Amino acid sequence: MxxxxxxxxxxxxxxxxxxxxxxxxxxxxxxxxxxxxxxxxxxxxxxxxxxxxxxxxxxxxxxxxxxxxxxxxxxxxxxxxxxxxxxxxxxxxxxxxxxxxxxxxxxxxxxxxxxxxxxxxxxxxxxxxxxxxxxxxxxxxxxxxxxxxxxxxxxxxxxxxxxxxxxxxxxxxxxxxxxxxxSRIESLLPRLLLTLTIFAALGAVAVRAITRSLARLARAAEQVGANPEGAPLPEHGPSEVRSVIHAFNRMRLDLRSYVLERARMLGAISHDLQTPITRLRLRAEMIPDAGSRAKFVRDLDEMEAMAGSALEFFKTLGNEPQRQPLDVGALVGSLCEDWIETGRDVSVQGVARGPYNSHPQALRRCIDNLIENALRYGGRARISIEDDVGSLRIAVRDEGPGIPVDDLERVFEPFFRLEQSRNRDSGGTGLGLAIARNIARWHGGDIHLRNVPGGKGLIAELVLPRTANGRGPA
Ligand SMILES: Nc1ncnc2c1ncn2[C@@H]1O[C@H](COP(=O)(O)OP(=O)(O)OP(=O)(O)O)[C@@H](O)[C@H]1O
Ligand SMILES: [Mg+2]
Incomplete structure (x- = not known):
């Protein structure tokens, strides 16, 4: 005890x-x-x-x-x-x-x-x-x-x-x-109780005020990793707590600009890589042995694809500094149509209850990555949208082999691909899930993978938090 x-x-x-x-x-x-x-x-x-x-x-x-x-x-x-x-x-x-x-x-x-x-x-x-x-x-x-x-x-x-x-x-x-x-001691008891009650009540109010500020700070600290874009905390409370909140808000801004700065820098690197890759491609033409040349060109293709996806990812975050209300149902619908037009088997069910505050381009890329994986590794994509007070959830299910339990987290690592998909030469770079999770977390949410029981496919679920106003973090 x-x-x-x-x-x-x-x-x-x-x-x-x-x-x-x-x-x-x-x-x-x-x-x-x-x-x-x-x-x-x-x-x-x-x-x-x-x-x-x-x-x-x-x-x-x-x-x-x-x-x-x-x-x-x-x-x-x-x-x-x-x-x-x-x-x-x-x-x-x-x-x-x-x-x-x-x-x-x-x-x-x-x-x-x-x-x-x-x-x-x-x-x-x-x-x-x-x-x-x-x-x-x-x-x-x-x-x-x-x-x-x-x-x-x-x-x-x-x-x-x-x-x-x-x-x-x-x-x-x-x-x-x-x-x-x-016997005077008897009259002492009620007096002691009275002072104690008053003291405890006043103390409770004072301490509660401080702990409430601290609790808010702790919640915000938890959020800062998941949602670097949340609104700054209101600076209430006693001066000590206020200065902590102030420092905290500043730290959050610094952190956010640091992340964006890094994204911009990596974006620039990915962009600049394209020139040397092109030069290498020209030089590859001069390799006399056809077999070596083909391998060289394939490696260059892979490098180009990597640089390309990285560039696209960093661009999506950097280009949309502000969130805006987005009809997620319509977004998923339009993504489906695009895939169906190219002859793929994609279907969607469920609706979103209302708009969600998000970066539309980034969210589009996030969901599209999940659909693309389902189609590439599982043949078809069944999308379901669930929306309630706590969160907006978009699950993409396929009918492929799924992912071994031990690798369910590792596939989120950049450039990590499972052996069989490597052999299948399906052309991915291994960035798709890393990008999708990054975008989900940037929105305060996350992506979870789980296998359909009996090895009948994989479910990739995007969870986005709904806040009090129902729209998701501002
Ligand atoms: N729906 C799925 N079914 C089975 N395996 C999957 C599925 N989705 C992803 N994977 C495995 O996880 C790995 C990582 O996926 P990720 O989307 O990050 O990369 P990728 O699809 O290989 O390349 P990219 O998406 O960058 O083109 C894939 O290579 C694949 O092995
Ligand atoms: Mg992928």
Whole structure:
């Protein structure tokens, strides 16, 4: 199982949300300590003052009066008993010593007398009035909290303060400091959820905007090989993405002009080759041996044919810089008529739904190459046109021997011809399919070859993509 999301969107969102959670938790922890110690300081001060004042009042009263007053003083979080001698109280945690000392000093200050005072933080149970100040064992969790968070002393812990009054009586006070309730954590959850939702939503919008631009860029990058003529990408999005799109558009233009430039150069070479070939042909006449002469001339014919097809191919692309809507059905129809006129067996079925944006001459050459192959190697050509939302497909089927599966891709290589067609001396140069595929890809499409099952021929299919407007790439 993958824990890390694959997409940039998922990862960025994960980092955002995880970061927010950590920040929120950290701020809550800081807040908790801050608020807790604040509340404790205030509570401790109040408690110290109350103990000191009570001690001072009790000091002034007669034993009888004291009993009545003590009765009135006692409440759920504060009570006092008077004892002839100090009571023994279990010693609390060493960690609490500094707080006990601080409380003692505070009480002493409020007493304004040098009465002996002791303070002990210890567990006395939850009863509102402890029995004889006997220590009560608490749970390990409560002990742990009391030990490490002095300001969240669990309810079982009390402050026991013993003050020796002037007449020798010991007043034993016990008090609980109001604690910072831990249950605050519950109110934290909805708040965290709220911030998280807002953050995630805003983050999603921001990240989505970036990933959308990136996705568009990736799609265009895929297309650039297949369709070098596509419209430039609109330069939207954040400035970084915009500059990438800008560079990308420029690269696409450069690439396109580079391809055209190369085509023009190769075209020129093919063209210029014709002159030396003609010269060679004249010189061949001078070869005395008739057999050698014939072979020489045949090689020259082949060279001329190659240069000729190359020239024609490069011309088709260079001559039509702009695409135009083309009725592909009519184009195929007229090609068929031409072949039928020369007595070949060609038929067509199916129609195109609408015009297709293309280079008419190039597309004509592409389809004609497929028909020519079908006739040359398979005797007849059955053409079918299929057209739907996704693509326009023109399949040419023949009844020849087909092509061995291993060679189905190799026949697209320039000048590659199968052995048997070589022997048949059929006169091809091996450029036809290379040219046809080049033209198909220039239109954003492709050509696929497959054998008719049972060795009953070959199907060569030209697939041209239909875009949203139904016309094919602009
Ligand atoms: N319909 C087909 N049936 C059987 N083999 C085919 C068919 N089409 C092409 N081939 C094989 O693929 C090879 C390459 O075809 P391609 O059209 O590229 O060249 P070519 O027909 O030999 O020459 P060119 O088309 O340049 O005149 C052919 O030589 C032939 O062996
Ligand atoms: Mg051919």
């Amino acid at each position: 993958r824990l890390l999301p694959r997409s940039l969107f998922g990862r960025t969102l994960l980092v955002l949300v995880a970061g927010l959670m950590l920040a929120e938790i950290a701020s809550q922890v800081v807040n908790f300590f801050d608020r807790g110690s604040g509340v404790y300081r205030l509570g401790a001060q109040q408690t110290a003052l109350r103990i000191a004042q009570s001690a001072r009042i009790l000091n002034r009263l007669t034993p009888v009066q004291r009993d009545a007053v003590v009765e009135e003083m006692n409440g759920p979080n504060f009570s006092v008993i008077l004892s002839a001698a100090p009571v023994t109280v279990r010693k609390g945690f060493a960690e609490h010593d500094r707080y006990e000392q601080a409380l003692g000093t505070l009480i002493q200050r409020y007493l304004r007398s040098q009465w002996s005072t002791s303070v002990q933080i210890t567990s006395l149970g939850r009863a509102s009035r402890p029995k004889n100040y006997e220590a009560v064992d608490t749970s390990p969790l409560e002990q742990w909290i009391a030990r490490h968070f002095y300001f969240v002393l669990p309810g079982t812990y009390s402050i026991v303060s013993q003050i020796k009054l002037e007449d020798g009586t010991t007043a034993v006070f016990y008090a609980r400091i109001p604690q910072e309730p831990l």
